[in-house]
Amino acid sequence: MTTPTQSPRSDTRARIIDVALELFAEHGYEKTSLREIADRLGVTKAALYYHFKTKDDIVRGIVEKMAAPLDDAIAFGEGKEWSPELRDELLRRFAAGMGERAPLLRFFHENQPALRESAAGLAFKDRMIKMITLLHGPEPTFRDRLRATVALTSVHSAMFLLKADPCMEPGARPAAGSPTLDEAMEAALEVALEVAARIEPSAH
Amino acid sequence: MTTPTQSPRSDTRARIIDVALELFAEHGYEKTSLREIADRLGVTKAALYYHFKTKDDIVRGIVEKMAAPLDDAIAFGEGKEWSPELRDELLRRFAAGMGERAPLLRFFHENQPALRESAAGLAFKDRMIKMITLLHGPEPTFRDRLRATVALTSVHSAMFLLKADPCMEPGARPAAGSPTLDEAMEAALEVALEVAARIEPSAH
DNA sequence: GTCTATAGTTTGATAGAC
DNA sequence: GTCTATCAAACTATAGAC
Incomplete structure (x- = not known):
């Protein structure tokens, strides 16, 4: 102790x-x-x-303090042989870990110019690219890499939508009300799984 | 004259x-x-x-100078009744217009903090939200709005991938070589159409 | 571990000559 | 329409007392 x-x-x-x-x-x-x-x-x-x-x-x-869940997901995926099940499990862990650390993801996405010249920023970017690589597996096409990238960014897009003005037009109804953060993350994971589902590394 | x-x-x-x-x-x-x-x-x-x-x-x-293609796409979609064909045509026009103006999209995505307090920045954001609304049509669920958002961001994700270091590991082959900008945009449109395809506004 | 005080630089913006 | 010269303000970072 x-x-x-x-x-x-x-x-x-x-x-x-x-x-x-x-x-x-x-x-x-x-x-x-x-x-x-x-x-x-x-x-x-x-x-x-x-x-x-x-x-x-x-x-x-x-x-260093906040990227632990991302490192955990990478450590979980690294060394294992690629499979659709691994791919989906990685997405689930990413969504769970980053959903609780929404500000970190927002900071990373919306401050690229500042982070581009920062050693710490580049280190985080490397982790994201590593995550993309684990998601699409070996011998990916460009489309596969794109699907993996888009799947990861869907978490951030969900947050963007949450922040964006819910009522946009006087006539339009506020799209099923404002969902909670948890509901948004659930939707983000669902869309991410959809996008990633078409990754098929063996069909190159 | x-x-x-x-x-x-x-x-x-x-x-x-x-x-x-x-x-x-x-x-x-x-x-x-x-x-x-x-x-x-x-x-x-x-x-x-x-x-x-x-x-x-x-x-x-x-x-004002660079957002013309976006305004054109919005003008094209506005007033028309929503249909899957309209949705896909909007995505095609967006990809074609923004692909040629890649720096504008990058500027918008990577400088949110600066643009958040800028009248011009907010005006552009409004256009993007308008585009999202046209994409998903009336009475969307949160998932529909998210799919529309993710579809639009896939263009930017493709550019992120192009910029990211192509050769990441000594052992890994550089993923089918570095694609051209046109090939990347083609892939982005394909993924965008995939993501948007599951938007079904009537199934609320 | 926290403070006061300040160095030293850079920035966005303005005034006025040409 | 472009220049020189300059301003006030804000910033990161440091030195040294307590």
């Missing part, structure tokens, strides 16, 4: 990561200043620099 | 739009400074401000 005298696992560092991801996802990486993060936490900018060397280092912290 | 003495339709303004979109798509809106745009054009920042009132006004210029 851990020492009782030890503080609750560097609480501030964890809080910085949480607040930063929240702001990065909502307002974007570039538009979120360290001052905003510090203010929301009730500390000063300098305090942030005690825990993280640079702004980009916070991104590193975010990815 | 237009006056012969008139200059070639304000060449500089058009060049600013082209260069700005190119840089915005490649390096992102926030990371692209007006100095960079001016330098590449061989002018100064002040010259930019003669043609555009603010940086965001350049975005407005981009959308």
